[in-house]
Structures are given as structure tokens and as C-alpha cells.
Amino acid sequence: MSENQVNVLERKPVILIIVTLLVILIGSVVTALLPFFMEGMEVKISTVRPYTALELEGRDIYMREGCNNCHTQTVRPLRDEVLRYGEFSKSGEFAYDHPFLWGSKRTGPDLARIGGKYPDSWHVQHMTDPRSLVKESNMPAYAFMATTPLDPSNIKSKMGALRTVGVPYTDEEIAAAPELLAGKTEMDAMVAYLQVLGTMINKAAVETVVDSATVSPVVPDSLVTTPETEVK
Amino acid sequence: MEERYDSWPVKAYTYSMIIWGLASLLYGVVISLQLVYPGLNFGEWFSYGRLRPIHTNGGAFGFGLSGIFALSYYMVPRLAKAPLFLPKLAKFNFWLYNLTIAAAVITLHLGFSTTKEYAELEWPIDILVVLFWVFFAVNMLGTILTKTVSKMYVSLWYVIATILGVAVLYIFNNLAVPASLFKSYSLYAGVNDANVQWWYGHNAVAFVFTTPILAIFFYFFPKVTNLPLFSHRLSIVAFWSLVFMYLWTGAHHLIWTPVPDWLQTVAIAFSLMLIAPSWGSVINGYLTMGNNWEQMKTNYLAKFFILGITFYGLQTLQGPSQAIRSISSLIHYTDWVPGHVHMGTMGWFAMTIMASFYYVIPKIYKTDLYSVKLANTHFWLVFTGQIIYSISMWIAGIMQGAMWKATNADGSLKYTFQDSITASYIYWDIRSIGGIIFLAGAIVFAYNIFKTIQQGSQASKVKTEGAV
Ligand code: HEM
Numbered sequence: 103m104s105e106n107q108v109n110v111l112e113r114k115p116v117i118l119i120i121v122t123l124l125v126i127l128i129g130s131v132v133t134a135l136l137p138f139f140m141e142g143m144e145v146k147i148s149t150v151r152p153y154t155a156l157e158l159e160g161r162d163i164y165m166r167e168g169c170n171n172c173h174t175q176t177v178r179p180l181r182d183e184v185l186r187y188g189e190f191s192k193s194g195e196f197a198y199d200h201p202f203l204w205g206s207k208r209t210g211p212d213l214a215r216i217g218g219k220y221p222d223s224w225h226v227q228h229m230t231d232p233r234s235l236v237k238e239s240n241m242p243a244y245a246f247m248a249t250t251p252l253d254p255s256n257i258k259s260k261m262g263a264l265r266t267v268g269v270p271y272t273d274e275e276i277a278a279a280p281e282l283l284a285g286k287t288e289m290d291a292m293v294a295y296l297q298v299l300g301t302m303i304n305k306a307a308v309e310t311v312v313d314s315a316t317v318s319p320v321v322p323d324s325l326v327t328t329p330e331t332e333v334k
Numbered sequence: 335m336e337e338r339y340d341s342w343p344v345k346a347y348t349y350s351m352i353i354w355g356l357a358s359l360l361y362g363v364v365i366s367l368q369l370v371y372p373g374l375n376f377g378e379w380f381s382y383g384r385l386r387p388i389h390t391n392g393g394a395f396g397f398g399l400s401g402i403f404a405l406s407y408y409m410v411p412r413l414a415k416a417p418l419f420l421p422k423l424a425k426f427n428f429w430l431y432n433l434t435i436a437a438a439v440i441t442l443h444l445g446f447s448t449t450k451e452y453a454e455l456e457w458p459i460d461i462l463v464v465l466f467w468v469f470f471a472v473n474m475l476g477t478i479l480t481k482t483v484s485k486m487y488v489s490l491w492y493v494i495a496t497i498l499g500v501a502v503l504y505i506f507n508n509l510a511v512p513a514s515l516f517k518s519y520s521l522y523a524g525v526n527d528a529n530v531q532w533w534y535g536h537n538a539v540a541f542v543f544t545t546p547i548l549a550i551f552f553y554f555f556p557k558v559t560n561l562p563l564f565s566h567r568l569s570i571v572a573f574w575s576l577v578f579m580y581l582w583t584g585a586h587h588l589i590w591t592p593v594p595d596w597l598q599t600v601a602i603a604f605s606l607m608l609i610a611p612s613w614g615s616v617i618n619g620y621l622t623m624g625n626n627w628e629q630m631k632t633n634y635l636a637k638f639f640i641l642g643i644t645f646y647g648l649q650t651l652q653g654p655s656q657a658i659r660s661i662s663s664l665i666h667y668t669d670w671v672p673g674h675v676h677m678g679t680m681g682w683f684a685m686t687i688m689a690s691f692y693y694v695i696p697k698i699y700k701t702d703l704y705s706v707k708l709a710n711t712h713f714w715l716v717f718t719g720q721i722i723y724s725i726s727m728w729i730a731g732i733m734q735g736a737m738w739k740a741t742n743a744d745g746s747l748k749y750t751f752q753d754s755i756t757a758s759y760i761y762w763d764i765r766s767i768g769g770i771i772f773l774a775g776a777i778v779f780a781y782n783i784f785k786t787i788q789q790g791s792q793a794s795k796v797k798t799e800g801a802v
Pocket residue numbers: 171206207209359360362363365366386389390392393394398669671672675676679680683684765766768769770772773
């Protein structure tokens with residue numbers, strides 16, 4: 103920049119404002135906007151479906167209670183992580199997650215593959231009183247969930263809002279939703295959500311994703327299976 | 335001369351800075367203790383998952399923004415040599431802002447949360463945030479546009495960047511479709527949502543924890559030391575490279591996640607490059623001291639600012655290293671990260687903001703600081719508290735990362751997750767002690783400021799009564 107240009111920026115606030123805004127927008131457009139139009143961002147997985155009304159209610163309770171402040175929902179393609187939690191996470195698994203709930207801190211373990219790990223009754227007991235099952239846990243107790251009935255009054259507008267942002271709920275599904283929630287407690291919803299987490303992808307689907315490496319941005323399979331290549 | 339400048343907003347935001355500041359620190363101590371004593375989760379309104387966002391939002395947007403607003407209302411008119419553009423709007427905005435923060439605290443207690451970090455507030459409150467930000471922008475930019483000086487000092491550049499950056503980031507990350515008054519769903523899904531969130535999240539670091547604090551540093555540091563800034567040109571070069579690079583780095587929060595590799599790599603590269611502009615500011619601060627390092631002994635405020643910029647320097651070396659894939663695989667998701675976070679927030683951010691008030695409050699109340707001795711006590715308390723906090727968390731973080739990775743000879747995992755929790759309790763205890771010491775320092779600060787205000791108000795009362 104020549105001395106002259108610097109002077110203009112130093113003297114003319116309007117020009118400084120415009121140039122600063124443009125400079126801020128360059129990186130933003132490339133790294134935040136452009137990816138929306140890129141194919142590799144979200145690989146379709148045919149077995150991934152929208153959440154049922156009950157699971158959705160559970161997810162909303164998960165958000166309300168801020169479980170994401172202690173739990174992550176992404177298994178990284180690292181050997182120890184795959185051993186501990188299971189198959190590493192694929193982009194397509196989160197296609198209907200508005201918002202994403204990956205978290206940033208593991209005060210408790212990752213929950214991306216928690217579905218099916220324990221029976222429902224374990225979760226009920228654990229949510230009610232975590233220390234009755236894991237003596238030195240510091241997870242808060244959520245006993246009130248078992249006695250709080252679900253409020254079905256918002257479910258239609260919730261599913262409607264999700265449809266607006268792209269989740270393919272049908273009119274029938276939305277109409278039937280309140281009935282599915284009748285008589286259920288918050289605990290039922292919470293457990294339904296936990297039990298579906300990470301289960302929508304089956305082994306066969308995983309293989310196809312990894313094979314179609316042309317569109318798949320995921321880390322190569324070899325990283326996961328060979329012990330020596332834990333981190334490149 | 336001083337009378338030209340409206341001091342009402344500065345005085346008012348000083349109070350809100352102290353109130354939200356002490357409150358968010360108290361929340362910090364409470365959540366820290368909850369991790370050790372889960373019995374402290376009193377019912378759903380006071381459980382950890384709801385309190386943690388109150389602590390983070392309270393720190394950044396209650397304490398931080400109040401401080402940034404107060405100091406901007408002080409320095410922008412003085413740098414532009416122009417009266418505040420719309421003083422009435424500033425008054426109105428003070429109440430709007432505080433109403434918004436109070437609503438934020440209440441709704442987060444009630445569990446109305448979008449869960450996106452530093453953007454947890456639900457849509458009606460987001461609208462209030464946008465409004466108070468626009469009003470702040472109008473006042474600041476209006477004052478700058480009516481300036482009577484020819485050149486704009488670098489602090490004004492950083493204020494402008496802050497205003498624009500926060501506006502762009504906040505709006506685009508919070509776009510959502512409401513389902514009811516306090517429930518909405520993000521416009522974006524999954525990987526894209528994560529990517530947009532961390533583009534926002536890291537740039538909240540850039541435009542709340544960095545650019546306004548650099549504006550404050552470059553204005554108040556030369557004032558308190560009575561030394562001219564070493565190089566205006568260096569600060570301008572650092573400005574452009576910082577403002578350009580920060581926006582590319584969001585995905586360094588998403589290393590090893592399903593976000594495409596190229597995005598991660600771009601973020602890592604830009605994170606490493608960010609060392610240059612960050613250290614441009616650090617070096618500018620150090621060289622400003624020139625041959626006057628004896629001020630570290632004689633001038634309590636030089637100590638605050640030099641320590642603040644030093645923490646900033648350490649922070650901007652540690653941050654880029656955390657972005658590297660191999661290091662990330664060890665420390666990501668562990669307590670190392672809160673260690674990093676609090677070196678920046680407690681060391682650089684809070685230290686610099688509080689020090690500036692020691693300069694501003696005596697000036698606008700036309701008196702001396704109530705007690706330099708107490709200010710020194712404050713310094714040593716927050717310094718000790720912060721060091722204890724970060725060091726205990728770095729050790730805990732590496733331990734957790736190593737335990738999660740450790741395998742036996744047969745390739746099986748050596749530790750259960752619970753083993754790593756059990757081993758962490760001692761560090762969470764130590765962190766809580768550090769936090770309590772830091773909070774004590776902040777209370778000493780608040781007391782000193784109140785006493786100074788009282789002293790100044792009494793002196794001016796005597797003066798006016800004497801005149802009558
Ligand atoms: C008394 C001093 C403080 C204490 C005891 C404290 C405590 C805590 C605790 C326990 C956490 C949660 C860490 C975790 O997830 O494991 C946290 C997070 C956080 N705190 Fe503080 N804090 C203090 C001061 C501050 C200040 C002054 C700020 C300034 C804005 C701040 C900003 C944050 C932020 C941004 C996070 C989120 C970190 C992340 O997501 O990794 N804290 N704090």
C-alpha cells in the first residue's frame with residue numbers, strides 16, 4: 103500500500119468502514135458460506151431419518167438441560183476413540199440435526215454412539231441418580247424428568263418449523279405427533295433420544311460411504327483400523 | 335475541555351460492569367464447585383448445564399461488553415475530538431442493554447437455550463442484542479464520522495472492526511426459524527451448522543476478546559505510562575493482517591470431526607499465521623516501554639497492562655499450537671481448553687479492562703484513586719488466581735488426553751472414562767481455589783472503584799456547595 107492510500111484510510115472513516123467490512127467478508131465467504139454449495143460437505147446416508155416426535159422432544163430436553171456442556175457427539179477417527187465409543191462419526195449422520203450438538207468439552211463421555219449400549223431401565227436409573235450406578239460420577243441428577251409429563255402442545259409447530267428448515271416431515275407425521283406423545287413423561291422422551299443416537303447408520307451404510315471416497319471428505323478408513331497410524 | 339465529553343454512559347456502564355462481572359465470576363466459582371460436589375446442582379434451574387452458559391455469556395456479554403462500552407464511550411469522543419453523537423440514545427441504550435442481559439440470565443436459568451456456544455440466547459433476546467448493538471454502532475460511528483481531527487488513531491480502527499465484526503457474525507450464526515416464543519431451530523443442519531457456529535465462535539474471540547481490548551490497550555497503555563506508542567505503522571499493519579486472518583480459522587475448533595479436511599487445513603494454516611499480527615501488538619507494547627521498565631516497580635498500572643499483553647502473547651502462541659492436528663488429538667475436549675480460555679479471559683481480557691478503569695474513574699470524578707495499595711492487592715490476587723486456574727487445568731487436560739489414549743500391550747484401552755474423572759477431582763478442587771482467589775481480587779477492585787467514586791462525588795459536592 104502506498105503512503106497515499108494509507109492516508110486515505112486514516113482520514114476517511116467511511117472508506118475505512120467499507121474496506122474493513124470487505125476484509126472481514128473474504129474469509130467468511132470462503133470458509134462459512136462457500137461450503138454450503140459444496141458436495142462433499144454432507145454425504146447422504148440412506149438409513150438416516152428424521153427424529154420421531156418422541157425422540158425430538160428428548161432432543162429438545164437435551165438442549166434445555168444443556169447436556170452438550172458436558173457431552174460431545176462426535177467420535178473422532180482416532181484408534182482409541184473408535185475403541186472406546188465405536189465407529190467414527192460421518193457427516194451424513196447429522197443431516198437432520200438443527201442445531202448440531204457436537205459440543206466442545208468431554209466432562210462426561212461422548213454420546214454419539216450411546217444408542218443401544220444400555221437397556222432403557224439403565225438410563226432411567228442413571229438419569230434419576232447417576233451416583234447410584236457410577237459412584238464417582240459428577241453428572242447432575244435429573245430425577246424430575248420421570249415425574250414431568252411431556253407437554254405435547256408445541257410439537258406440531260416444532261415439527262413445522264423443522265420442516266421449514268428442511269427436515270422432510272410429512273403432513274401425516276405432523277398430524278399424528280401429539281397422539282404419540284400422549285401419556286409420556288420427559289424421561290420417556292430423553293431415553294428414546296439417547297437410544298436412537300448413533301444407530302441410524304448400519305455397517306453396510308458405513309462401507310458405502312467410505313468406498314465412495316470421491317465425494318467423501320471423511321478420513322480414510324486405514325487411519326482407524328491400523329494401530330500404528332493413530333495420528334498422522 | 336473535559337466537560338465537552340458526556341461522562342454519563344461511562345459512569346453508568348461502570349456500575350453494570352461491576353455487577354455483571356461479580357455475578358459471572360460467582361457463577362464461575364459455583365459451576366467449578368459443582369463439578370466436584372454434584373450435590374450443588376440444586377434442581378433444574380440451578381444445574382450445571384444451565385449455569386455454565388450463564389457464566390460464559392455473563393463473562394463475555396455482561397462483564398465484557400459493559401467494560402468495552404464504558405471505555406469506548408470514554409475514548410472514542412476524545413480520539414475523534416467530537417462530542418458523543420447522540421447522548422440520549424446512549425442513555426436509552428444503557429437500559430436496553432441491561433434489560434437484555436437480565437433477560438438472558440433469566441431465560442438461561444429457565445432452560446431456553448439454542449445450545450450454540452456464546453450464542454445460546456433464544457430468538458427474542460437475539461433481536462434485543464441486535465438492537466442494542468445497532469444503537470451502539472450508530473453512536474460510535476456517528477461520533478467518528480463527525481470527527482474534528484484529521485487522522486484516526488489505531489484504537490478507532492479497532493472499534494470500527496469490533497462493531498462490524500460482531501454484527502456480521504452474530505446475525506448469521508443466529509439465523510433460525512421460531513417454533514414458539516422461546517424455541518427455535520437453527521437454519522443450518524449438522525456439519526454446516528457446526529462450521530458456521532465455530533466461524534462465529536472463534537470470531538467472538540476475535541471481536542469481543544481481542545479487537546476491542548486492543549483498542550483499549552493502545553489507548554490507555556500510552557496514557558498510563560505517559561509514553562508514546564512505539565509504532566503507529568506497526569499497529570496498522572497488525573490491524574489489517576489480524577482482521578483478515580481471524581475469519582479463516584473457525585474450523586480449528588472442529589479438528590478430526592466430519593468437517594471436510596480442506597476446511598480444517600485452511601483453519602490450521604491461518605491459525606499459525608495469526609501469530610504474526612498478534613505478536614505485532616505484543617511487541618509494540620513491549621517496545622513502547624523503551625527504557626522505562628522501572629515503571630513496573632513505580633507505576634502499578636504499567637504492571638497491569640504489561641502483564642495483560644504478556645498473557646495475550648502467551649495465549650496467541652498456545653492457541654495456534656492447539657490447532658495442529660496431533661496436538662488437537664491430545665487436548666481437544668479436555669480441561670486443557672478451559673486452561674487456555676481462562677488465560678485469555680482472566681489474564682488478558684479482565685486484567686486490561688479493569689486496569690483501564692483505574693485510570694478512567696479518577697479522571698471523570700476528578701479525584702485520586704482511593705487506594706493504590708488495594709489496587710496492588712487486586713493485582714496479586716487475580717494474577718495468583720489465574721495462574722492456579724490455568725496451570726491446574728493444563729495438567730488435568732494432558733492427563734485426561736493421555737488416559738483416554740493409553741492402551742495395553744494387547745491393544746485394548748487401559749483406562750475407563752470414569753478413571754479419568756476420578757483422577758481429575760484434585761485438579762478441579764485446585765481450580766476452584768484459584769477461582770475463589772480471583773473472585774476475591776475482583777471484589778477488592780470493585781470496593782476500590784466504589785470508594786473512589788464516593789470520594790470524587792463528595793469532593794465535587796463540597797466544591798459546588800462552596801461556590802454557593
Ligand atoms: C472466578 C473466576 C472463574 C471461574 C472459577 C471460572 C470457571 C469456569 C468453569 C468451571 C468453566 C467450565 C469449564 C468446563 O467446561 O469444564 C468455565 C468456562 C468458561 N469461562 Fe470461566 N471462570 C472464571 C472466570 C471467567 C472470566 C473472567 C471469563 C471472561 C469472560 C470466563 C469465561 C469463560 C468461558 C468463555 C468459558 C467456556 C470455555 C470453553 O468452552 O472451553 N471465565 N469457567
